[in-house]
Amino acid sequence: MHSIRFHFFAFIAALLLILLVLLNTYPLISSRDLVFEEKRSSLSSQASVVASSLSGLETLNRPGVEEVLRVLDVSGLSRILVADGQGRALYDSGGREDGSGDIAAALSGKVVFRSRFADSAFASSCAMPISSQGSTVGVVYLCETDTERAGLILDVQNRIMIVSLLIAVLSLALVLLFSEVLLRRVGELVRSMRIVAAGDYAHRLAVRGQDEIAELGGEFNLLTERLDENERQRRRFVSDASHELKTPLASIRLLADSVVQNDNVDAATMREFMADIGSEAERLQRTTEKLLDLSRLDDDIQVAPEPVDLRQTAIDALVMLRPLAGEKRVAIHSRLDDGCVIMANNDDAFHILFNLLENAVKYNVPDGSVTLTLEHDEESVTLTVADTGIGIPEEDRLNIFSRFYRVDKARSREAGGSGLGLSIVHDAVLAHGGSITVGANKPQGSVFIVSFPRATSEETGI
């Protein structure tokens, strides 16, 4: 938990250190170099003026040198030394500098310049040969100590140092503050995650601000919401499913008990009871089969989709429903276009058509009718099942695709319905990229419209 703060802090501190070291050295070094450069040119030009004036003398001796120096402006120098051709001092204004080495070098014809920055001063010196008729007759050695420039530079250095310290303290404090705030928010997120992980799906994180952490918090809340919803659905499903299974099981048990407990049941009653047990068992079987279909659709492990010609599927479903339609005195009309091919799997397509048509027949009125149309354009295939039946009240239309939802519970159960048919239809339609809507038929009844993306010629291979 603390390592991020440590890394962050160490990183910023290292960056600051590099920056401040650079700030404290580079400008000073370069301004020192500038001063050295300037000293070299001023001191050597002064030395060459003195040297050339002295070379004009007939003989190089102390009175002559003093005479020349009086005329020339040589103020501002800390030492002036003039030596003869053997390096003996003819004139020396006095000073602590040891110039013997430089003077010896100048006697061999070289100009020697030195400058250094020490003890809060620039100490510079220049030794220059005095030449007369091509030979070196002596040496001028000038020294200068500049404390003014050095003082300026030291002053700037001090200021930069103070400012640097201020910057360092301030930025480290800011970094600490910033990382504290950031980590506290991350900590809140982690705490929320732990709460949700412990099972409190109703928990939500209070999201503040607009930044990435806020975004993370928002995403976390969305995730939790979905988890919450899933959990609620799962619970509802389990309780609904057990309830659905419990009812026929209770009937079976009741029927079986009454057979067992009554000694003198006649054969006809016995048969009636057995038939009832059989039909309850059949209902159980239908429900469990539908539950299996649903869980297969939930699993998302879809068989690779293949081209399915809905016209053929519709004909198969219509054949299966003919007995029920006859029994209910419901007429089925159909208009099935060619080329209504979608990418799906045969079982799912059959479930969709069969369940919609079965409902349209089951929830119809005597002498009513069902109209099935199948048509397509370039991109989509549309399947419409319209009936003249009892209709679905508007407030129920949103719910009829939910598992175990029945509009009229008693009537539907009587008809053997489990309330799962439309949720299978709904899940299967979505699994194959389609959409489904329900509306009212005129003057009465319902219309279900399902639309699928039409299979392309590449997919069908035709």
Ligand SMILES: Nc1ncnc2c1ncn2[C@@H]1O[C@H](COP(=O)(O)OP(=O)(O)OP(=O)(O)O)[C@@H](O)[C@H]1O
């Ligand atoms: N065409 C329709 N006309 C009127 N009501 C309908 C129609 N289709 C569905 N319903 C209503 O919607 C409910 C849900 O339908 P669904 O097909 O999911 O379940 P079911 O028919 O009751 O049972 P199952 O199809 O599982 O045997 C039905 O109980 C019925 O009340």
Ligand SMILES: [Mg+2]
């Ligand atoms: Mg149904």
